[in-house]
Amino acid sequence: MFKKKLIYRAITIFLVFALMIIIPLSFTMLKQARNIISGEEVEAPHEGTALPESREAVKIRKEFVPVLIDNMLPYIFYILLLAFLMSIFFSRKILISLKQLLNGARALRDGNLDIQLAVISDDELGEVTKSFNEMSAALKKATDELARKNRELRKRREDENAQLLSLSSKLGAATDLKDIMGDVIGLVKDFFGADFLWLLAYDNEENLLLKASTASLQRIAQVVYKTALISVEQYAINEKKPITIADMQSETRFYLDPLIAEKHYRSAAVVPMFIGKKPVGALSLYYIGPRIFREEELHFLEIIGNILAVSMERSEFYTKAIRAKELSDTILQSAADCILTVDTAGRIISANKACERILGVLPENAVGVPVCSLFQPQENEGFSELLCECVSIALDEGKPEKREALMTTAQGNQITVLISSAPILARNGQVTGVVNLFxxxxxxxxIDRMKGELVRSVSHEFRTPLSAIVGMTEMILNGDIEDEKVTHYLNIIKSEGLRLSQMVSELLSIARIESGKKSFNLKAIDVNNLIRTVIDSFAAQSARKEADIRYSENSFLSFIGDEEKIKQLLINLLANALTFSDNHCIIEIEARRKQQAVEIIISDNGWGISQEDIPHITERFYRGKHGKRTKGTGLGLALCKEIVRMHGGEMEITSKEGEGTRIFFTIPDREKDE
Amino acid sequence: MSKVMVVDDEPFILMMIEDKLKKAKIDVVTLRDSGKAFEAIKKEGPDLVILDWMMPELSGIELCKMIRSDPAISHLPVFMLTAKGQDSDEQLGLQCGITRYITKPFSPKYLLELVQETLGNK
Incomplete structure (x- = not known):
């Protein structure tokens, strides 16, 4: 094709040149012909003299030349036409190329960078077209590169946004950072392509503690860098800006934790974490290889660091708040007293477990119920009324109120409840509710009643012997009593005085045992020895009554106890048996092992105790009222019971009037130093 | 001679009162068993009765109520000689028609004075 064009072009050039030669040649030829015809034209220039023109020559000149010119003209015209057409042909080619270039430029202007123009000629225009095409291709390449970079940038922004969103949603959703910290820092590590990442946070002494790391370290919450050490992290915090280290091996300014030093990390980036202006720690990325950080990457890392800082602080607050709430809940729920809070409308906001026990109100059912309607109508009306009063005073007057109220529990027990209502005051002093304690x-x-009872009993019991002492002394002094009877009176005074004295000491013994102040003097007691000693001490009394005290020894029986107390216990029981029996009575003492205890039984065939008296017989000052005689202080058996109780044992009395009494008591085994 | 009946489960109290009143020429009948006291009072017809409050069979208060509700003896002055020293106890006693409320320990001389006063007024 190209060759063909070359040939055509060669032929054209040839023709043009040919024409350029032919036309002057034709004129020359014509001139020659004319000269030949005239015969003068040839010689004349040589001779230098003008010859006279012949008639033929004149004739040729006058007849032949016009004919020749006439014959030559069409050719001349043809040649001129051809030259004209040739010029048009050439100029058209130039125009096409120019137009193509113009269209190409317009296409470029319109953004069509794919345009490639056809190279029509291999001349300068062809070169221009080629250059245009190259330029267009280069432009497209540059534009594509730009677009690619744009896409990359956009993608990175999108990734960053996604990362931030992911972090934010993770951090936002989690209340306890511990659970998600691993995930979060894993995300950050992957995003920045780091080999290791850790997050250090200040403790109260400004030591940097390990909060989280991408390696599973056992050092969580332990100090990594002490306050005084200048680590990269500390440096970044001090500088208040991100720090990057390109070559850690040549960096000697910072103290490195052995963990970091051992791994020979090459590069690192550390961003300080701040909440407002308060530094809270640092986030560090470590790389085994080189890593150059762009400005925007560090900025992004900083943002993440600050998000983490805020989340950490929030999580800490949350954890503290939860702990505080748990603690107060536990305290509230563990309280032995019912605590019930109501709002300003008198509706129950909360109730603790004790409310169920005391008021019979289930905490979950109570919420929202008006406190004045806590009980069914006609149920504990008085109590309800007093409670309402207390709440009203606390709400309306903003001051605490107390009332004692009787109420009947769900089990039907009558109990006394102290209601204490106190207003809940807001900071501005406004009453926002009432907390009621039941x-x-x-x-x-x-206990108060029993104390009163005891005082009354004591004073009552003291009055009778005192009557003998006071009254009889008065009568003796007044000379009311005949001489022979004075001794009798004095004996009564003495024995009643002794009774009083015994009452006092027994009362004190009971009081001491009850208050636990009197320490135990524990030692191993040989049962045979003990009982023999006690029986021997009753030799005179038993002889007077001709009583038969029997005891069959049980070998190797012993227990740990307070010998003096046990002796007193046995003496009291034996004395009772003798006192409340007729002459010739039989008293039997038996000792045996019963499971993990030693059991001692004292039985007599005496008067017995009436069935009405048995339930009360161990009460203080209770003296059998239905039996034959009332004797003693009424404290002996009460004291016995206390002694057995302090040894951890039990005492039981069975008796039948007229047949006798049987008293059992056990002393459980124990270690001597228990 | 006036006759006083004393009911108390404590023998030495009975002995004291008997000795004191008898010396003042007052006839004394003593009784330890309160369960038999009402019948004895009706039988003996004393001018004054001295009762202990706390007695196994029948309390002094119950006995007093019985005396007050029996027209034949309801006029009898009744002394309560008791170890119950509370004001409330005294109130309760007086409400039941007790003439004199005397708390133990007591002065036999004072008791005699009260007895003489009551019997004299009568």
Whole structure:
């Protein structure tokens, strides 16, 4: 094709040149012909003299030349036409190329970078077209490169956004950072392509503790860098800006934790974490290979660091708040007293477990119930009324109120409850609710009652012997008593005085045992020895009554106890048996092992105790009222019971009036130094 | 001679009162068993009765109520000689128609004075 064009072009050039030769040649030829015809034209220039023109020559000149010119003209015209057409042909080719270039330029302007123009000629225009095409291709390449870079940038932004979103949603959703910290720092590590990442945070003494790391380290919450050490992290915090290290091996400014030093990390980036202006720690990325950080990457890392800082602080607050709440809940729920809070409308906000026991109100059912309607109508009306009063005073007057109220529990027990209502005050002093405390003071009331009872009993029991002492002394002094009777009176005074004295000491013994102040003097007691000693001490009394005290020895029986107390116990029981029996009575003492205890039984065939008296017989000052005689202080058996109780044992009395009494008591085994 | 009946489960109290009153020429009948006291009072017809409060069979208060509700003897002055020293106890006693409430320990001389006063007024 190209060759063909070359040939055509050669032929064209040839023709043009040919024409350029032919036309002057034709004129020359014509001139020659004319000269030949005239015969003068040839010689004349040689001779230098003008010859006179012949007639033929004149004739040729006058007839032949016009004919020749006439014959030559069409050719001349043809040649001129051909030259004209040739010029048009050439100029058209130039125009096409120019137009193509113009269209190409417009296409470029319109953004069509794919345009490639056809190279029509291999001349300068062809070269221009080629250059245009090259330029267009280069432009496209540059534009593509730009677009690719744009795409990359956009993708990175999108990745960053996704990363931030992912972090934020993870951090936002988690209340306890511990659970998700691993995930979060894993994400950061992957995003930045780091080999190791850790997060250090300040403790109260500004030591840097390990909060999280991408390696499973056992050092979580332990100190990594002490306050005084200048680590990269500390440096970044001090500088308040991200720090990058390109070559850690040549970096000697910083102290490195052995873990970091051992791994021979090459490069690192550390961003300090701040909450407002308060530094809280640092986030560090370590790389085994080289890593150059772009400005925007560090900025992004900084943002992540700060998000983590805020999340950490929030999580800490949350954890503290949860712990505080748990603690207060535990305290509330563990409280022995019922604690019930109500709002300003008097509706229950919360109730603890004790409320179920004291008020019979299930905490979960109570919430929202008006406190004045806590009980069914006609149920504990008085109590309800007093409670309402207390709540009203606390709510309306903003001051605490207390009332004691009787109420009947769901089990039908009558209890005394102390209601204490106190207003819950907001910071501005406004009452926002009432906290009510319900304390079952039945026990305290009972103790008070018992104390009063004891005082009354003591004073009552003291009055009778005192009557003998005071009254009889007065009569003796007044001379009311005949001489022979004075001794009798004095004996009564003495024995009643002794009775009083015994009462006092027995009361004190009971009080000491009850208060636990009197320490135990524990030692191993040989049962045979003990019982023999006690029986021997009753020799005179038993002889007077001609009583038969029997005891069959049980070898190797012993227990750990307070010998003096046990002796007193046996003496009291034996004395009772003798006192409340007729002459010739039989008293039997038996000792045996019963499971993990030693059991001692004292039985007599005396008067017995009436069935009405048995349940009360061990009460203080209770003296059998239905039996034959009332004797003693009424404290002996009460004391016996206390002694057995302090040894951890039990005492039981069985008796039948007229047949006798049987008293059992056990002393459980124990270690001597227990 | 006036006759006083004393009911108390404590023998030495009975002995003291008997000795004191008899010396003042007052006839004394003593009784330890309160269960038999009401019948004895009706039988003996004393001018004054001295009762202990706390007695196994029948309390002094119950006995007093019985005396007050029996028209034949309801007019009898009744002394309560008791170890119950609370004000509330005294109130309860007086409400039941007790003439004199005397708490133990007591002065036999004072008791005699009260007895003489009551019997004299009568």
């Amino acid at each position: 304390k079952d003071i039945s026990m305290e009331k009972e």
